[in-house]
Amino acid sequence: MSHVEDELNSQPECWIRAAEEAGRYADALPGAGERVAIVGCGTSYFMAQAAAALREAAGLGETDAFAASELPRGRSYDRVLALTRSGTTTEVLDLLGQLSGHARTTAVTADPATPVTTAADDLVVLDFADERSVVQTRFATTALTLLRAHLGLHTDAVVADARTALSASLPEGLLDCAQFTFLGRGWTVGLANEAGLKMREASLSWTEAYPAMEYRHGPISITTEGTATWMLGEPPADLAEQVRATGGLWIEGTLDPLAELVRAQRLAVAVAARRGLDPDRPRHLTRSVILAS
Numbered sequence: 001m002s003h004v005e006d007e008l009n010s011q012p013e014c015w016i017r018a019a020e021e022a023g024r025y026a027d028a029l030p031g032a033g034e035r036v037a038i039v040g041c042g043t044s045y046f047m048a049q050a051a052a053a054l055r056e057a058a059g060l061g062e063t064d065a066f067a068a069s070e071l072p073r074g075r076s077y078d079r080v081l082a083l084t085r086s087g088t089t090t091e092v093l094d095l096l097g098q099l100s101g102h103a104r105t106t107a108v109t110a111d112p113a114t115p116v117t118t119a120a121d122d123l124v125v126l127d128f129a130d131e132r133s134v135v136q137t138r139f140a141t142t143a144l145t146l147l148r149a150h151l152g153l154h155t156d157a158v159v160a161d162a163r164t165a166l167s168a169s170l171p172e173g174l175l176d177c178a179q180f181t182f183l184g185r186g187w188t189v190g191l192a193n194e195a196g197l198k199m200r201e202a203s204l205s206w207t208e209a210y211p212a213m214e215y216r217h218g219p220i221s222i223t224t225e226g227t228a229t230w231m232l233g234e235p236p237a238d239l240a241e242q243v244r245a246t247g248g249l250w251i252e253g254t255l256d257p258l259a260e261l262v263r264a265q266r267l268a269v270a271v272a273a274r275r276g277l278d279p280d281r282p283r284h285l286t287r288s289v290i291l292a293s
Contacts, residue, residue: 022149028122044083049190079182087114177290188233195264203271
């Protein structure tokens, strides 16, 4: 079993622990009414998108999400929350340094023995969700689970759905597809982006991701026999019928969207295996991007 497989299979247990520890970190996480930016790179950026949409939709305060290299320098925030598995990503560390003395900062990391420990004002450590793999699975979803629990949006049903996502067979015909499109709405747009990234990283697949209502504004033109369109969350009216009419395979998520992401992670590993690829050694990637000065 690859590191990726082992780590993605451990997600239900990681989510349970993260939910239990959310109260412990309440003071380090954004409070109600704070103006917040959530930042990250790669997978962490997509988790930031999901978390920001959840927090704002819950009415807890204006919340933006940015790639760590793209936070607008002229904006003012009460708190900037950085997601960084390794604690060594250059863009995240540079941003935290620039924000010192200007905004309260919190870092959520898997490794406290890294530079992020002193770069951020507050630290949340999810070392039990750390990973050996380059391709992120459990740290990303565990960090998002922590934030969902902090917002009062996590339930035991989410964990049950994750177990189902790990045990149930993947939809028939999905592994035979040559192209994959993931769709989301609201907070699940970030999950759709992450599902597409997992497929690219682990299996070198042709994947795309869009807000579901945008899919009919051009992207549906690529949909045909041999392509798959996977909806994470509630689909817009009539979209399933339109996709099926093209000959494409429509996959409608029936589990909690975060559990649907786990199914997409499994798909990425399965497609990699079919293509003779090692998901633990993705092409051109390293576990953390550390740039020379």
